[in-house]
Amino acid sequence: MHEGPSHSSHDTDGDSAGQGLWQACTEQLAQDLPEQQFNTWIKPLVAQVSPDFSKVTLLVANRFKLDWIRAQYAGRISALLEELYGQPVTLELALAQRESVARTYVRPVPASIEAPAANAPAGAAAEEPPAGAFRTRLNPALTFETLVEGTANRMARSAAMHVAGSPGHLYNPLFIYGGVGLGKTHLVHAVGNKLLADRPDAKVLYIHAEQFVSDVVKSYQRRTFDDFKERYHSLDLLLIDDVQFFANKDRTQEEFFNAFEALLAKKSHIVMTSDTYPKGLANIHERLVSRFDSGLTVAIEPPELEMRVAILINKARAEHAEMPEEVAFFVAKNVRSNVRELEGALRKILAYSRFNQKEVSIQLAREALRDLLSIQNRQISVENIQKTVADYYKIKVADMYSKKRPASIARPRQIAMYLAKELTQKSLPEIGELFGGRDHTTVLHAVRKIGAERQQLTELNQQLHVLEQTLKG
């Protein structure tokens, strides 16, 4: 076992070069991050670097920290390592304890709920909360102020603002859905943060659906359902992320249903997110689906060009860096799929500018993003995907746009939609348009379905591999 980064230069085994890489990374992070954040989250990490430097595993003390580091810092660390090493580096996070413990371990949940210690949401700067203190699990950085508004999220944002301003009334539950990295999590945290700012005594809880599942399992094993119920049923605002993870979890669905009914009955508010609209959810009981849909359901779309530009400029400013508008336009034109990727591109550019001590310019952005741009230059078009998939499954290209529904046609069409989402920068509505004017929700459904089946059906996975290779050339 290696020592932490601050001791790494004393390593005498063959790993010391690897520790040097990690040390360089932490030195950079120490400069980039506020001191308290660095000391709380980065400094305690222990790194294991593979002999060829292709993989860095960071050992983290507990599940809570691991989730936080994954959400807040993993992208940045990964980009930095890659930048420093000059080649792709796989970043892994692991619990410092035994793996078997890690798998079954549920991050600490307060045994009882008390009034918040202060209006300081737990999670961000705080270490573990004091025993018994109510933990909201809110990230204070994710607010309405830091969420850029645009056509893509206007409806969802204004509904969320309304809920934060007067919870328990209209739009209950609020169901927000959309593709990955579009700001759903950010938006629900913003609701919680705003309510707490207005009413510091409100009982607000943000929880990822997977954590809720773990909570149910734990209460079941320990027979502590009374605590569980007290904890959830007494909330004023429950923010629950990625409810598609409830699929096939019957016991969890039942408990969630109970919590849902209890909260609505006492006019507490529930805000949920998912990767699809309620009726598109697979393997969730109908009575729950209809509850999900009983308030307001709103979509978040991929951001349009102007919004992407604004996001880049704002994020750069938050990092105390200058991003000239022309550079932001250049990046926004080339990185189109979601905000998380936009953030990744920005991080690469800023790191590249720092390491090379050059100002941010279009030329510099081009260099920093050369891998990403070269993938795009291969220019896979939706038309090309439709033709390739139609040839492969021996159907007519015209069937890609037709309304025909037999499985022999509908399935290749769904596969083509999936590949279009995966291999092009087109948004769901754009893809729907190119498939005979179909609704974006139809495309989202196809993308989810094929993506999930791919994990389970070896034959489908192989076919997709062949198609991807053919298309990528």
Ligand SMILES: Nc1ncnc2c1ncn2[C@@H]1O[C@H](COP(=O)(O)OP(=O)(O)OP(=O)(O)O)[C@@H](O)[C@H]1O
């Ligand atoms: N409109 C926006 N303005 C500023 N930042 C945004 C905006 N939308 C998303 N982001 C940022 O993009 C990143 C990804 O967003 P978030 O995690 O909320 O996505 P998500 O929709 O929950 O994705 P997933 O389904 O993968 O969890 C976050 O860092 C978030 O702060």
